[in-house]
Amino acid sequence: MQAIIDDIAEQMMAVEDKGGVAGYIPQLAKVNPNQFAMSVALPTGEIFNAGCVDTHFSIQSISKVFTLTIALGKLGENIWHRVGREPSGDPFNSIVQLEHELGKPRNPFINAGAIAVVDAIMQGHQPKEVLAEILQFIRYVADDESIAIDEKVARSEQETGSRNASLAHFMASFGHFENPVDEVLGTYFHHCSIAMTTKQLARAGLFLANDGRYPSNNYKVISSQRAKRINAMMLMCGHYDGSGEFAFRVGLPGKSGVGGGILAIAPGKASIAVWSPGLDTIGNSKLGTMALELLASKTGWSVFGKSEGA
Ligand code: GLN
Numbered sequence: 001m002q003a004i005i006d007d008i009a010e011q012m013m014a015v016e017d018k019g020g021v022a023g024y025i026p027q028l029a030k031v032n033p034n035q036f037a038m039s040v041a042l043p044t045g046e047i048f049n050a051g052c053v054d055t056h057f058s059i060q061s062i063s064k065v066f067t068l069t070i071a072l073g074k075l076g077e078n079i080w081h082r083v084g085r086e087p088s089g090d091p092f093n094s095i096v097q098l099e100h101e102l103g104k105p106r107n108p109f110i111n112a113g114a115i116a117v118v119d120a121i122m123q124g125h126q127p128k129e130v131l132a133e134i135l136q137f138i139r140y141v142a143d144d145e146s147i148a149i150d151e152k153v154a155r156s157e158q159e160t161g162s163r164n165a166s167l168a169h170f171m172a173s174f175g176h177f178e179n180p181v182d183e184v185l186g187t188y189f190h191h192c193s194i195a196m197t198t199k200q201l202a203r204a205g206l207f208l209a210n211d212g213r214y215p216s217n218n219y220k221v222i223s224s225q226r227a228k229r230i231n232a233m234m235l236m237c238g239h240y241d242g243s244g245e246f247a248f249r250v251g252l253p254g255k256s257g258v259g260g261g262i263l264a265i266a267p268g269k270a271s272i273a274v275w276s277p278g279l280d281t282i283g284n285s286k287l288g289t290m291a292l293e294l295l296a297s298k299t300g301w302s303v304f305g306k307s308e309g310a
Pocket residue numbers: 059060061062092093111157164189192256257258259283
């Protein structure tokens with residue numbers, strides 16, 4: 001495994017067009033695109049690392065996997081009254097479907113859906129309390145108390161978040177919101193601004209690769225059925241209107257973020273975190289996707305079968 005990912009990291013550093021960093025969040029626009037990191041965590045506790053695996057990056061929409069997990073824990077199946085579970089086929093920040101579908105977002109991973117999930121988990125609590133709960137959950141599954149929010153990124157998002165504010169107010173106009181829109185938005189911007197390394201993120205995803213169990217002590221984080229369903233959501237919706245392409249090329253449940261990270265789950269086998277800040281036109285990490293495509297092909301981990309021949 002170490003040889004495989006060392007080789008992938010080397011190949012990635014040689015790629016000339018590394019994509020473009022997320023320009024619409026000024027703090028993310030400053031990140032040097034010439035970086036790559038990959039960590040592969042196994043349920044045995046082993047972890048394999050290549051590239052700048054100790055560098056913190058903004059996990060952005062990858063945090064939506066953890067807020068969905070928390071929402072399922074709090075609301076159970078009722079969360080599906082607030083968000084659907086179908087791919088949107090539209091960009092992550094699109095507003096067009098919301099009008100036709102009366103303010104109910106297609107899935108929890110597009111921005112509108114993740115904002116609705118935050119509203120659902122707030123349940124009248126203050127943003128600070130809800131953020132503490134989200135952080136506590138991520139620190140717990142990553143087994144790392146040092147994970148924190150990058151306040152500069154959160155502020156940067158808040159200052160330029162007109163589109164997300166539009167999505168939230170539009171949903172609220174259908175009478176769906178239970179908490180003040182600005183508090184929901186502030187909570188959303190802050191959970192997107194959690195900073196992690198690929199080492200931490202790969203560990204944090206292990207419960208999804210391990211039937212919902214925390215690998216070191218086999219403690220149940222969520223039921224195996226829930227883990228299976230979150231993985232299904234990641235496969236269908238985790239890369240927005242690039243989800244079909246990601247399934248075609250990589251074949252693993254995955255969740256991307258505009259910070260350039262991707263968390264991919266090989267059920268029963270591994271949790272993989274990859275980071276490279278340059279994005280493709282859809283907003284998914286360009287090298288991250290290429291690296292996962294290579295890894296899935298070399299390991300045969302695609303959920304759809306092996307990769308022999310052309
Ligand atoms: N915080 C980002 C936003 O709301 C998340 C988008 C993403 O990572 N795709 O625009």
